[in-house]
Amino acid sequence: MLCGILLLGFSLQLNAAPRKDVAITQPSRTVSFTDSSGRTLEIPANITRVSPSGSLAQMFLLAIAPDLICTVSSAYSPAQAEFVPDYLMNLPVVGQFYGSRDLNPEEIARIGPDLIIDIGEPKDTIAQDMDDITQSIAIPAIHITATLRTTPQAFRTLGRLLGREEQGEKLALFCEKALAQVEDVVTKAGNNKKEVLYCLGPGGINVLAAGSFHTEILDWIANNKAVVDNPSSRGSGNETNLEQILLWDPELIIFGPDSVYPSVGTDPTWKQLRAIRTGAYYEVPQGPYNWMGSPPSINRYMGMLWLGKILYPQYAQYDLYTETAEYYRLFYGRELSRERYELLTANSIGPGK
Amino acid sequence: MGKAGRFSAIAILAFLLAGTVLVSLSLGRYPIPLGALITRLLGGAFATPQMEAIFFNVRLPRILLACLVGCSLAAAGASYQGVFQNPLAAPDILGASSGAATGATLAILMRLPGPMITVFAFLTSLITIGLVMFIGNRARGRKIVGLILAGLMVSSLNSAGISFMKLAADPYNVLPEIVYWLMGSLAKTKPADVGFVFIPMLLGLVPLFIFRWRINLLTLGEDEAQSMGVNIKRTRVLVIVCSTLITAAAVSVSGIIGWAGLVIPHLTRRFVGNDYQHLMPASMLFGALFLLLIDNISRNLFATEVPLGILTSLVGAPFFLWLITRKGDLW
Secondary structure, three states: OHHHHHHHHHHHHHOOOOOOOOOOOOOOEEEEEEEOOOOOOEEEEOOEEEEOHHHHHHHHHHHHHHHOOEEEOOOOHHHHHHHHOOHHOOOOOOOOOOOOEEEHHHHHHHHHOOOEEEEEEOOOOOOHHHHHHHHHHHOEEEEEOOOOOOOOOOOOOOHHOOOOOOHHHHHHHHHHHHHHHHHHHHHHHHOOOOOOEEEOOOOEEEEOOOOOOOOOOHHOOOOEEEOOOOOOOOOOOOOOOOHHHHHHHEEEEEEEOOOOHHHHHOOOOHHHHHHHHHHOOOOOOOOOOOOOOOOOOHHHHHHHHHHHHHHHOEEEOOOOOHHHHHHHHHHHHOOOOOHHHHHOOOOOOOOOO | OOOOHHHHHHHHHHHHHHHHHHHHHHHHOOOOOOHHHHHOOOOOOOHHHHHHHHHHHHHHHHHHHHHHHHHHHHHHHHHHHHHOOOOOOOOOOOHHHHHHHHHHHHHHOOOOOHHHHHHHHHHHHHHHHHHHHHHHOOOOHHHHHHHHHHHHHHHHHHHHHHHHHHHOOOOOOOOHHHHHHHHHOOOOHHHHHHHHHHHHHHHHHHHHHHHHHHHHHHHHOOHHHOOOOOHHHHHHHHHHHHHHHHHHHHHEEEEEEOOOOHHHHHHHHHHOOHHHHHHHHHHHHHHHHHHHHHHHHHHHHHOOOHHHHHHHHHHHHHHHHHHOOOOOOOO
16 A cells, blocks of 8 residues: 555656646746856846845845845844844744754745845855755755855845845945954954953853854954863853863953853852953843854854954954944944943943943 | 454555545645646646645655655564564664664764765664664573663663764754754655665565564464474564664654654554554554654644654653553553
8 A cells, every 4th residue: 555655656756857848937037146156046137035044144134135034044032123123023934944954845935935045154065955945946045155254245245136236235344344453453462362261151161162163253353261172163162160260260251141240240269260350351242143153143243343342442443332333223224322232232341340 | 353344444544544645745835736736646737837846846755754754663663562572662672763863963963964864874773773682682681681771771872972962063053953853854855865765664664564474473472482383583583673674764864753653553453453464554554644644733833843753752652651551451
């Protein structure tokens, strides 16, 4: 019986070879597009609806063309609502291509975007992955590579692709400017980079170790004291203990959101650290994403400007509020009032805590 | 239940399965009306190429795979329960599932492409079973107990290895992928997956079906079976190898789908009795039907999928509680 069903299935499968007699309802006009993985495919000339493949693509699209997004890979949290247009909060959640198996391809096909866009660092199998999606639901899927250094280029490509050249150029310029500003600060700091620890987790004893996936900007701007044998590639870092942190005794500590930041000032053990004694400890700003890079995406541009300012105020000549307000205006379409900015960075900028 | 009754129970299951497959083909988030489906099955064409692509690349392979996986898990469960004479034996008893999970986790951690995850899972599952059987045979005392204990211990080692790999995994891509794999899902089924597992599954399912009467003899106890002139040892090895092969193949494409292998054979016993002549084909059909129904819920209920392992546990665990608390023997 089962074999019969299977045979039926396989014979149908064989029949599925390309059929010429199918009435194809072509989209009005298509253009050729070559994506970062080197695939060239036909995509609609006028793109009106796009689906992000995951949270990184979702962050990029929110910045450049929020009105074109028609599905989200994961829902925005209520805390993020402030920086996200209302209609995006209510879009269907369809899961992501990478990282989970909760993606529902039929749901995406039903909603029917013109294009599926994957943005970020490419996996080794990226071309095959994108081909698989394109083939299985007959909707073109493209990949655009965006690392910390190539994000400006990615925004320009997206701008051309989605007919948002102007916005893409603005975003690209902001990223380039931020990279140049921080490059300048790092050059001036030379060999005198500050010794820093990034502590996170509810007990504050997890560190993001040098060389790990999430410390790209920290390792660049500071001297990351957390040197361990096997840097974890997890965003939650390597678990260590207070004894080890006392041995490292960094000049400055940054704490992840929801960590022990509020209590270290009065904690007898934490107080042994010179960074705590001298008040050189800060909390990473969060909103709508963690500025230090959870996930490691466009939020890191704000994170590196902030880090430059708290680590080397003597070299960082820019005004952090001006930069932050511009970032929120460009990337989230939100005016960030001075009061809101101060709330956002209440624990993040010293002194005076 | 008489012989005719048992036969009709199997026939009813077969009809139910065929009907469910047909209905499932038209069920999905993307609308493919039953009329369009029938037209296509009769040699016509779908209205749009997109419908054609979705039907053949997403829906059909997934439905076939759900049936194959369910059939395999249930057949393996029924066989293990017979071989080990243990009502609680299930496909993961010998470490087949944890072995597959270790290979899949390793492959995901090494960022290997999708098909390699399946291959890794399949191979490590077979290696694990080989190891368990090797240790089990060296254990002193009763062989069956030795085998089950060896399975338990090697599974525990596998779990430790998986936990360690999870610890090292990147939380944005790799860790969730591992976690979701362990929850079991058919969401990323590709036509190639069906092709990949079809041969090993056939190699395991066909002998189990043909030699199903021999499993009856295994349940009699060694001396009795020996006295009937059956090479008990060879039969046991054959049944274990076949069951393991199909479990490994199933787990390698679907991830960990718990409970189906335990629950389905027991439920089937209620309808067709303990005779493996009928129990085996009925379990195979019922397993396919069960997992297809569960997968339909997973595919259709929400826009993002609920992993299959969760759904089968939601059904399986309460059943298990009922099984161990009801009056009478477990068999």
